[in-house]
Amino acid sequence: MNRKYFRAFLIAIAVVSAFVIFHYGCQESKDLTAGDEAGKVYVAPGTYDDFYLFTSGGFSGQIGVYGLPSGRMFRVIPVFSQDPEKAWGYSEESKPMFMTSHGFIPWDDAHHPKLSQTEGIADGRWIFINANNTPRVARVDLSTFKTAEIIEIPNSGGNHGSPFLTENTEYVVASTRFSVPIPNKDVPISSYKENFKGTISFISVDKEGAMDVAFQILVPGFNYDLAHAGKGPSHGWAFFTSYNTEQANTLLEVNASQNDKDFIAAVNWKKAEEYVTQGKAKTFSTSYFRNHFDEKKHMGFAEQKNSVKVLLPEDCPGLIYYLPTPKSPHGVDVDPTGEYIAAGGKLASVIPVHSFSKMLKAIENKEFETTIDGIPVLKYESVIAGEVTNPGLGPLHTEFDGNGYGYTSSFISSEIVKWKIGTWEVVDRIPAYYSIGHLCVPGGDTRKPWGKYVIALNKITKDRYLPTGPELTQSAQLIDISGDKMKLLLDFPTIGEPHYAQAIPSDILMKNSKKIYPIEENDHPYGIKAEKDARVVREGNVVHVYMSTIRTHFSPDNIEGIKVGDVVYFHVTNLEQDWDIPHGFAVKGMQNSELLIMPGATESIVWTPLKEGVYPFYCTDFCSALHQEMSGYIRVSPRGSNVAITFGTGK
């Protein structure tokens, strides 16, 4: 090789190497977080996280419970979807919780967890979450981390815009994603503009948490998207975004994206209460379920309701106003002072921020653009406080840190944008990996944000984790907001799709966490208080087994006299009164699920043996040193056999 070529060859190698090194170097630096980030998320073994984080499971229908800053998962709370691990939706006690006017619905799509509030501050009593598909709202008790109540929302085509709360949890609000004929009836879909309507519902919550649909407002047939109630000076009002004000019924991606502005509906719910008291509400007959779980009886009860009060805006002046808001707004978020209402115009180039005080003035001065079905549309210029320019592409949701800044997620440009309330200028931005939907600052939608972090809730993870075939984990990202610049600290995977999340300081919840259910308070009709009460009772072809568990045996653990074709109910009471000692129960060939019974609780499951023989049963939760011995046998005799019922333990 001649010298000149050799030199050229060397140069070529050098250039290629430089590219390769640069390329890989860059890839590495993308993922490396510099400095003390690891220390900021490290929660030493045996110590506690500072915050609980509750994420919605999206299509999983459940709620995930995590610790912050570690991102460690503690629990999945079954809410709308059956969970055979915990017999949720399989045990006789939990089945009523799944009842709706459409029958037993074993799943749903759960989007927005929302912590109960007192004086506008998260109080840790309950967390609410919506079912998007079969419109419902659930209430989870945060002393037991168990779903305590599920209420169906009548006159709703889809429950996306919920469950947002008023300042003292007076109401859970809900708006309809899909408009439908109300009451629902058989009409051509093309008659949308004429026949389709939306509703905005106010679900009252009493001191014990019991929910009731207090009243609904019948609204024009737009798609209502998200909501937030006012706080402080705006307490008494609630705000709902809408899109598809074009009222398209097909190809919405194009047809619902034509108008320059859609609306935020501002509802004066104190006024609504007055109209209801004055008897202005019409009574619509309908059908919906309210299901609650009685903690003393350890049993769910489904209750069907047949009517609801509905207010019509044209009969109720001052009840509702529309605030024009650019381009199909998604989120609507009220700042901690209650004055500013930020909208995420998902196709807009700015974040419009409305002023509550300007809105009141505009209403007083009747600065209306037009009126739609009795609802005055306020002038944009009369209500707008400012526009955040250059907010990224596809702004969706805003949370606040309590220090005068808003944090908005931008889906299309996949980033969080930090902006200053009042000057409306963007002061910082940080990428999200990838396609962020909601975001969460602890207390960031309340009057008292705890700040410290913003959590990005992402739709796509692509290359962020080890691949697991076509379906990848979804994820959350923990970002430090304590300084001027946002700093990425941690990625962590989540169950299902984390639409929205809520965080609360650990000490608020920890002190209320129940350890056991006192056995003396167990009022389950088939529960037993002591082992001596264990028994087997035949009533025709139905057999009730009153069974107890205590380390480390079932009572009874030998049962004879069961016949093919019998319907056998096992009512298992866990007599333990010790923390963290559940017992499990499973019979060979069980067609529904196992049971997992907490100390002091009773759970029932039905078994219909199909063939004669002897069937073992055992405890599925490793309870003690002699867990493997915790088992028993059931003898199943042929139909018509005369083997008598006998039972016992240690005989």
Added chain:
Amino acid sequence: MKTQSKIIVVAASLILVLSFFFPIWYIDLEAPQYPEGIGLEIWLNKITGQKPHDLNNINGLNHYIGMKEIVPDAIPELKIMPFIIMFLILFGLASGISGKRFMVYLWIILFIVIAAVGMYDFYLWEYDYGHNLNPHAAIKIPGMAYQPPLIGSKMLLNFNAISMPHIGSWILVTVVILAIVALFIDKKNKTIEVSNA
């Protein structure tokens, strides 16, 4: 006895009333599975768990080694002890009011004898629970007994049993010390009077 000493003896007798309101002894059981703690409190008239369900849970754990259940109602001493203490209170009051030195001496002696007998009785119960085991127990370790210590700590399988006096005992000790102090002051005063004379 001088008034000062009389008052101290009467006060000591009244302080003894407090022993009804506090446990006399406690047995802590420490194990890896019980970071929140589990244990017993022994009162004049009852045995309770340190937390609401501790006694049942301890009985549950004990069944593995075949120890018999601790049933407070089946322990006659718990019925007798309140009367003995009431007798001591009345005796103390009588001693204080009468101001007879020999009665105070007698009171102290009675006190110490009763305490010693009580401790011995406690030891016997512990011995019985620790040794008198069900031969069909799930866990049988040859030569192993589960008698908790009278005072101090001892490893019993995975549990470290710590047996110590509780507030009630310190009340008893205080009462005895006060009685001795009363006698001491009285004697000192006498000496001073004698020397003055």
